[in-house]
Every structure is written in C-alpha cells, then in structure tokens.
Amino acid sequence: MSQGVYHPVLDPAKARPFPEAVLPVLRNPQLRKNVAHAIDVIQAKRGKLVVEKTDWQALRTAGAAIRTHALENLGAYLTQFEERCTAAGGVVHWAADAAEARQIILNLLREENASEVIKIKTMTSAEIQLNPFLEAAGVRTYETDLAEIILQLGEDEPSHIVVPALHVNRAQVREIFARRMGLKDLSDDPRELTNAARNYLRRKFLDIPTAISGANFLVAETGSVVVVESEGNGRMCLTLPRTMITLAGIEKVLPRFQDLEVMLQVLARSATGERMNPYTSIWTGVTPGDGPQKFHVVLLDNGRSSILAKKTERQTLKCIRCAACMNACPVYRQTGGHAYGSVYPGPIGAILTPQLMQMHHAQTLPFASSLCGACYEVCPVKINIPEVLLELRSQVVNQERREAGRLFDPMYLGLRIANLIFSRAWIFHTAQFFGRIGLGVFTRKDGWIHSLPSVGGKWTQTRDLRGLPKQTFHGWWAARAAKPSGEAK
C-alpha cells in the first residue's frame, strides 16, 4: 500500500481558494448526487428525532452553557483533567503545534518498537497530517473506521467529519475494495462490502499492539476520555492493544462526568440521526486487567488558544464535531467537503479553518456562505456561525485593504468612491445623475443590464441587474408635493 502518497488538497496552507476549488466539484454530477443523497438521508432522520425530543431547545441551551463555561475556565479544567488522568495511570503530553504532536506520537511509537498502528477515526489526526508523517517515518497506519478504510485504500480524502466517505458510492467502494483487498468477486452490496472490511481488519485488531484514537470529550472531574462510534472498531482499538495514544484538542474538556447526560443526548441525534450511537466508550487512565496497560493523552493546542482569546470567535471552540451544520448548509450540499481545502469543511470549517491558520490561509472560506443561518439553528451547542463568519469577513477585508497592491484594486477603489459619494447629498445627486447616464449605456431594451465591465461583471456574470427606473424617488417625491391633490404618477 502506498499511503505515503500525500494529498495537498486538504492542507489549508496549500489549497486553492474556495471559488476555484469548487469548480471541478460543480462539474461532477456523480459526486454532487452522492453528497446530496447522503445529506438528505441524515437530514430526514435528524429531523424526526429532534421533533421527538420535546426538550430539545433546553438541551441546546444547557449544552451551549456547559461548553461556554468549560472554555472560559479552560485553564482550570485542563489542569484538573491532567491531574486526574495522571492519578489514574495515564500520561499526559502537551503539544503546542502539529509538528510537536506528530513528534510526541512518533517518539511514543518508537518506545513501543511499533512498526504498525491501528487507528480510530480522528479528525484531529487528519488536522496534524499524522498518517503521512508516520508512514514517512516507517510506521504503517491502519485506519479502522469503514469510511476511513475506503478513503485510505482509495487514496482519497475525507469530505465530511462524521461520514467522511459520503462522496463515494457503493460501486466506487466495490472497485476500491476489489482492487486493494484482492477480492475479484466482490459485489456492490453494502452488506458484502462491510463484511469485506470486517475480515480485512479482524487480524489487525488482534495482532497490532498499539492504537491511536481521538476523543469526543475529556472529563476534567474524573480524567476520563469519551469516544462515540458505531461500528465497534473503536472498542477494538480501545480494548485489545497494549498501548493506547489519544490525541485531543485542548478544547474538548467537559467539567463533569454528568455533563455527558446533555452531550450524548444531542450528539448522535445531530450527527447521524440516531437516538444514541451504537457504542460509547468511557475509560479512565489504566484499568488493571482490562484494556491497554499503557495510556497516553496528547493535548493539542495548534492555534486553539489564539481562538480562545477573541470574544466573538471563542464560541468556535464549543464545537462537538456533530456535522449538523454541514448537513444543513445549502453551500455544502452543492459542493461537498473537498472544496473547503481542510479536514473541517462546511460552516464550522469555514470559521474554524482560517482561525486555526491564524488568518494566514483559507481567507476565502468565511465568504463560502449565504449567511442563511441554518447552521446556527441546528447547532446543538448554539454556535452563532453567521456572527463569526461576519467577524472573519471583516478581518479578511481589513487585511486585504492594508495590502499595498489593493490601492487601485477596482473593488476597493469603488468602495472608497462610494464612501465619498454617500457622505454629501449634493455629491450623491450629482453621482446619481451621471450614473444614470452611464448605466443607461448598458441597459438593454428589456430594461435589464445583462453585462457590466470590470468589477461590475462579477455581479452580471451570474445574474442580471435591473436598469434604473426613469424617475428617482427624490424626483417622484418632488413631483408629488407640487401637485395639489397630492397624487403623483
């Protein structure tokens, strides 16, 4: 296998701007069909289960408050988690950035003499591009989540944070499995494909003594780690190996064990449209005789603490990675995940990715939204994504304005002129007079403008613009006042 093949598509530092990256997707009807189908199924299931839950809004309010409280007091809860986890036999490591996290994990694997490692799906490991790094260092990585196997064997990238291979259909999965597992007679029945994955992994679960996981939650009160999953591959990785390494963002902390009563009620319903995911595993350090006897947690910052510092943006870190926002997003529904150029696509990705990049990359993502607010409405922890999108947009614009080359950029020039025009009534009326003459040149007989030059073309290339009416409001108002009856045409 050649998992060392590196796919720059989901590296925000190298990805193309969203408006460019999206073009090949929009021209791929198969991919769009696959994405729309998957999303329609999840949305329908979620909708039914949310209606059934009469206290849904109260759960959202509590979920949001718990996450806010945890983040506002993150320092206290992180150190509490560290203390309790350590007391229970775990070893806590701290990684300031992706490079440090990768190195810590590699060092731990070297201590174990591990040449192979089994993995539970973790978006955080994709964020730090762990697999290509480990492969290059000679450690073979085996993803064990069905969707992740499809992607790893197909040398593809995740396009969704909960259902990462939703852009791949059964025929494509059959082709990948038949080729990579050497199963010529495989059919495209999902049951048979799933069974192929089960057989492919069974021995690896039993033989490979080292595993890597992410975490859905860390519990400060107990030092416990929580992983939710469906297939049982997570339980395999958490139970059978000798050594377990968990990689978790520092924001994943919950204050108390009992907070799970809120999070677990909203997470599966939001994520997969299930009342509860088939398996939830909770463990605390090391338990003699049960599961891995060596346990490491790597706490990753990688830009999170700088997000935490900003009042409006801080809420980004409340995210529990349910993906409800991408399922509800009209933009994601059309584009799928790859166009976002990040392992975190959709509305949450549009706010999280540029911030994790300290606003040095992915600046087009905050604009990849219609601001319709559907993401905010479905978010189980009430992240006001549109509010953060607007804040980031203003930061991007301010950043661009300061660039020297932008001084004569038609858009910024136009906006500066507009600023002047709107500042005085007489300038406005004068501009209006000349503007009407100017636009009149482009107005066709049908009263519409079909094409404008320069920056105006950005509007007319996708939609027409109505020509200006014959009379202005001011003109109409003046004419109305002049008539004694007060009626004007």
Next chain:
Amino acid sequence: MSAPSKSRENILERVRAATKTVALPPAELAAAFASIPRDYIRRGGMTVTACHERFIERLREYDAEVVETTEEELPATIAAQLAGSGKHTFVAPAGLPAAWQAEGFEWKLDGGLSAAEIEKAEGVVTAAFCGVADSGTIVLHHSATEGRRVITLLPDWHLCVVYASQVVETLPEYFDRCGQTPGLATYISGPSATADIEMTRIKGVHGPRFLHVVLVRDSGQ
C-alpha cells in the same frame, strides 16, 4: 521543537491569558457550574409499564432481540435463548451467577482469558448496570457480572440480562443512579452498525452482530 514541559507551561499560559477576563477564581467555579441552566427533562413522566415498553420498542428498532421473563423463569429463559442461538461456546464474566450458566453448553469463565480464547467463543452472557428506555441503551460498568470490555466485543452474539428495576426512562436518570462515577463504561445502543456506504444501515461491523436482551420483570409486576 521545545521540551514537553515547556509546551505545557506555554499552552497553559496562553490559555490563561486568553481567558483572563472571563475565567473565574477557583473558589467561584463550582457555584458558576451549578448555575448552568438545566431546564431539560431530568425525570421522565411515564408509568413503569410504559417505560419498559418504550425500552423494548427502542431496542427492537435498532435490531436487538428482546424477551421478557421473571426471576423464577430466568435460568430457563437464558437456556432457551442459548439453545435458539445455535451456538455452543460461551464466555461468562467472572461473577456471572451460576444459575445463568445453563447446562449443555461449553462455558469459558473469564479470569483473564486471552483475546484469542475469547475470539474462539461464539457468544457471551452478561448482566448490565442500567437500561435507558428513551434511547434503547444498555449501560455496562464492567463489574464482575458485566465483565471486562473485551468479552462483550469479540464474540458475535451477546445476551444481556437487564432487570426491570434497572430500567430508567431518561439518560439523566441513569446519571443520577451512578453514584460514584465509573472508571470504565460502555453504552450499547443496538448491535454494531455502520451507514458509511450510501447511508445504508448495515448491522454488525466489528462488534457483536447479535444483541439479545432478557428483561426480567420483578415479582409482583
């Protein structure tokens, strides 16, 4: 790359600086936590019977098999379920009541069995800590009667005995029952499943493909 201890201090310092204006002094943390609005449903309003019916209905919806029995009939019910499974070798957690280990089957009592030995078994019988009706969830805290995590994972067939008195309506009710927080816990809601291929739900990927629940009515019900 900086030394690990240095990163710890750096990260914590950055986190503390970032939350300087909102973080509470340690003495006020508990009070602030207590004031988090929790207006969601804590206690369900169902009758005991309705709650048990809901539990059974939700388990079945996620492809679990459910049978009801009484304390007196329990050993016979377990024996019948085992016979019906067509399987012969079963793992029993260290503390499983002897009466549940029906005769005529091969039992492997778990006193630290290896994964290979457990994998050879065809099924497993355990007790549970709790059942949650609202989501059809079985809660294991991995006590001596519930077994180590691995024994309810490798065998393909899991029979779980839940007493009616262990069934609660809502998830918060389970958390109220916990008392001391468990170090290990597994929540099972239906058998292992995936919907990764075209959102088609497939039962049984890596965990047990068959989940059987025996619900034991308390006497007088």
